[in-house]
Amino acid sequence: MNQQQYEVVSGAEGPCLVLAGAGSGKTRTLIYRLAYLLERGVDARNILLVTFTNKAAREMRQRTEQLLRYNPKGLWSGTFHHVGNRTLRIHAGEIGYGKDFGILDQLDSRDLIKNCIKKLRAAPREEKFPKPSVVQAIISLSVNTNKTLDKVLEDRYPYFFKFREEIKKINELYEEKKRDSENMDYDDLLVRWRELLKNNSEVRQKFAEKFKYILVDEYQDTNFLQAEIIDILGSRHRNILAVGDDAQSIYSFRGARVENILKFPKKFENTKIFKLETNYRSTPEIVALANDSLLNNDNQFKKELRTVNPSFSMPALVEVRDAYSQAAFISQRVRELLDEGTNINEIAVLFRAHYQSAELEMELVKRGVPYVIRGGVRFFEQAHIKDILAYMKIIVNPLDLPSWVRALTLWPGIGPGYAEKIYGAFRKKGEDMSRFLSGDIKGIVPPKAQAGFEIFKKIMRSITCDIKGETGIGDIVGRILDEAYETHLLATYDNAKERLDDIRELMNFSHEYENMTDFLNDTSLREGFRGETETDSSISEEKGHLVLSTIHQAKGLEWDAVMIIGLSDGQFPHSKASATENEMEEERRLFYVAVTRAKKYLYMIHPALKYDYQLGTVNAPRSRFLEELATEDYDVWRAESRMNDSERERFIEM
Numbered sequence: 108m109n110q111q112q113y114e115v116v117s118g119a120e121g122p123c124l125v126l127a128g129a130g131s132g133k134t135r136t137l138i139y140r141l142a143y144l145l146e147r148g149v150d151a152r153n154i155l156l157v158t159f160t161n162k163a164a165r166e167m168r169q170r171t172e173q174l175l176r177y178n179p180k181g182l183w184s185g186t187f188h189h190v191g192n193r194t195l196r197i198h199a200g201e202i203g204y205g206k207d208f209g210i211l212d213q214l215d216s217r218d219l220i221k222n223c224i225k226k227l228r229a230a231p232r233e234e235k236f237p238k239p240s241v242v243q244a245i246i247s248l249s250v251n252t253n254k255t256l257d258k259v260l261e262d263r264y265p266y267f268f269k270f271r272e273e274i275k276k277i278n279e280l281y282e283e284k285k286r287d288s289e290n291m292d293y294d295d296l297l298v299r300w301r302e303l304l305k306n307n308s309e310v311r312q313k314f315a316e317k318f319k320y321i322l323v324d325e326y327q328d329t330n331f332l333q334a335e336i337i338d339i340l341g342s343r344h345r346n347i348l349a350v351g352d353d354a355q356s357i358y359s360f361r362g363a364r365v366e367n368i369l370k371f372p373k374k375f376e377n378t379k380i381f382k383l384e385t386n387y388r389s390t391p392e393i394v395a396l397a398n399d400s401l402l403n404n405d406n407q408f409k410k411e412l413r414t415v416n417p418s419f420s421m422p423a424l425v426e427v428r429d430a431y432s433q434a435a436f437i438s439q440r441v442r443e444l445l446d447e448g449t450n451i452n453e454i455a456v457l458f459r460a461h462y463q464s465a466e467l468e469m470e471l472v473k474r475g476v477p478y479v480i481r482g483g484v485r486f487f488e489q490a491h492i493k494d495i496l497a498y499m500k501i502i503v504n505p506l507d508l509p510s511w512v513r514a515l516t517l518w519p520g521i522g523p524g525y526a527e528k529i530y531g532a533f534r535k536k537g538e539d540m541s542r543f544l545s546g547d548i549k550g551i552v553p554p555k556a557q558a559g560f561e562i563f564k565k566i567m568r569s570i571t572c573d574i575k576g577e578t579g580i581g582d583i584v585g586r587i588l589d590e591a592y593e594t595h596l597l598a599t600y601d602n603a604k605e606r607l608d609d610i611r612e613l614m615n616f617s618h619e620y621e622n623m624t625d626f627l628n629d630t631s632l633r634e635g636f637r638g639e640t641e642t643d644s645s646i647s648e649e650k651g652h653l654v655l656s657t658i659h660q661a662k663g664l665e666w667d668a669v670m671i672i673g674l675s676d677g678q679f680p681h682s683k684a685s686a687t688e689n690e691m692e693e694e695r696r697l698f699y700v701a702v703t704r705a706k707k708y709l710y711m712i713h714p715a716l717k718y719d720y721q722l723g724t725v726n727a728p729r730s731r732f733l734e735e736l737a738t739e740d741y742d743v744w745r746a747e748s749r750m751n752d753s754e755r756e757r758f759i760e761m
Contacts, residue, residue: 108132108136108139109132109385111381111383111385112132112135112136112383114381115348115381116136116139116143119348119381120346121345121346121379122345122347122371122375122376122377122379123347123348124349124368125348125350126351126352126380126381126383126408127352128352128383128384128412129352129355129389129397129700129703130386130387130388130665130703131383131384131386131412132383133324133350133352134166134170134324136350137156137348138170138171138174139174141154141167141179142174142175144320145179149319151179151180152317153317153318153320154182154320154321154322155183155318155320155322156183156184156185156322156324157184157185157190157322157337158184158186158325159186159187160186163324164186164189167184168182168184183318187296187336188293188296188297190300191297191336192210194300194303194314195208195296195299195300195303198303198310201303202299202303202306203286204289205289207289208289208290209288209290209291210290210291210292211285211290211291211292211293215290216243216292216293218239219281219284219285220246220281221239222284223277223280223281223284224239224277227273227276227277228273235266235267235594235597235598236267236270236273236598237264237270237274237597238598238599240599240600241264241267241600241601241603242277245259245264245267245274245601246278246281247294248263248362250332251297251331251361251362252330252331252362253330253331253332256275256278266597267597297332297333297336300336301339304336304339304340311339312343314339315339315341315342315343316344318340318344319344320344320346320348321337321340321341321346321347321348323337323347323348323350323351324350326350326351326368327351327355327367328356329364330361330363330364331362331367334367337349338374349371351368353365353368353369354404354410354699355662355699356368356696357658357659357696357700369406369407369408382408382410384410384411384412386412386413387414387415387416388414388416388703389416389703389705389706389707390414390416390417390420390707391413391417391418391419392418392419392420392421392422393422393702393703393705393709394412394413394414395740396422396709397412397699397703398411399736399737399740400698400699400702400735401696402735403695403735406689420707420708421741421742422702422709422740423709423710423741423742424713424733424741424742424744425710425711425713426713426715426746427714427715427746428714428715428716428746429714429715429716429717429718429724430467430673430714430717430718431470431619432714433467433712434467434470434471435470436712437467437470437471437670437672438471438476440670441454441476442476444708449667449668449708450650451477451652451653452651452652452654453666453667453668455653455654455656455661455664455668455670455704456653456654456669456672457657457669457670457671457701458655458657458658458673459657459673459679459680459681460605460608460657460681461480461486461489461605461657462605462608462611463612463672463678464480465486465616466616467655468487469487469629469630477652477653478653478655479652479655480656481656481660481661482656482657482660483657483660487630487631489609491596491600491609491610492610494514495584495587495592495610496627497511497513497514498510498514498566498567498570498587499626499627500627501514502570502583503627505533505538505540506538508527511526511529511530511533512526512530514563515530515560517592517595518558518562518563518591519562520552520555520557520558520559521559525552525556528551528552529548529551529552529560532548532551540571541571544567544571548560565590566591566592569586569589569590570583570587579618580614580617580620580623580626581614581615581618581720583623584610584613584614585614585720593607596610614720615717615718615719615720618718618720658671658700658701659697661701661704665704665705665706666706667705667706667707668705668707668708668710669701669702669705669709669710670710671698671701671702671709671711671712673712674711675713675714675715675727675729675730676727676728676729676730677727678717678727678730679694679697679698679730679732680695680698680730680732681694694732698732711741713727713729713730713733715727
């Protein structure tokens, strides 16, 4: 171990905060601390190790066993929810539950909420009332952020604020039904655990006495419930080892509170602060840039990462013309890296939001570059994108049954069976769209389905009324949104705003196409390109895939080469993050996480122009995060596109 790691392992008595910089061996230090305690006679039953994922818990346990060469039986370890469940199984009676209470998974919880909505809203008065999954997300966010439902609705779901009283009643009934059926959901495992510890002095004293040492991984990601539980459990012996990195606190949207780690020394008197500042992952050039990236954050513990790795390539700020040039540069650079010996699995493209990958995905498919989306699906395979495309496919090919079924089943009362009956009625009326949309389907489907059909007709009338005129593809997408789909999106998905961003990017993306047929060919038949345009045997499915990922999904991972795209103000940092300084600081931490994923090569790509559906082509200033870096932190490359698309990009290094 290095000296800083050893000091933690051997001297972390009392309240201790370990600030573990990116790539500094945090997990190794935690494992050695645990092994150190066990070898010095601390009973495993008196140690609590909490992590955020089951995978992390298993890894730590396995590595501890390998190090000690025995299984430390009796150790309390696992995720917060796992430990909460274990505690509640012992003392469920003290909070009015049987020891064999059930646990509702996400689907079970959603179904129960659906039942509550149905009971309290016999017939939906407005289509826009949130679906069960959205109500579930609202309730969960309220629990994990310690905010009232009113506050959560006001801050995150203002379009549902008018339903606040109904949502409160649904929540009350949901709680009642869980109690009556002896069930808890995932959030309850924390809520009831905290309730047990706070309200039962005997149980509180038992566990506070039991856990002589508490080790918490990823402390910067704790929410208010988790932090308070740790405070209570550590109140007797005060041996709390909180390990984390405030510079990587990027999950406030899930309820994580960076304040928990920043205020730890104030909460616990005589806190020892350790810093792990030796980075074992990246080159000196990348580490220097990472250090500079956080200089403008006021709310942080100052750290100065250093590395043991030899000097290598300078990070590059790549100036490109637009998103298409950006995509071409990445495709070309991937091939060059492969030629130089880098494995394709060791290359990643990171972005702030999924919509930024649209042009890139299309380019990769056309060039035959195999890729995977980490933690998600490809841009054009997302449900909301396919919904929009379904309407457009009907315009181009009115006999497209699958698209009719998809477009119709979005609306209340219409299932696949009724959708096919409606399609059959269209065929019987001579396949004349105008005539069909001006009629009705009484007697074919029940009244409830007819109401949904009226929504479908409203959209189809809007997007077909001027189809032979000057209506552009983006206009058609906009009409689908305006007529009903945006309302559907908001009511159906808890991340509706991100999905709206995707659809608006689809509108921007479409401006390059002169007709809808070509557009649909490229978006819908993209899988047909895989392998067919392969011109270089250096890339194949067997050798692996290029990784595309949001930065949030990439946390904790690393690659030899990392390309960060869309580094212009409004995209990264995201325009919605400019409201408060706290939000901007989290965006800056997100940038830090992105750059510290790279081991050898780092490319920060800035498209100088962007297309906005409403404004046309506009300038896209460099991200302020690039402007905040010292110019000696990177080289500037300029990628210039020739006018002829068939010619390859040429790159001029400045």
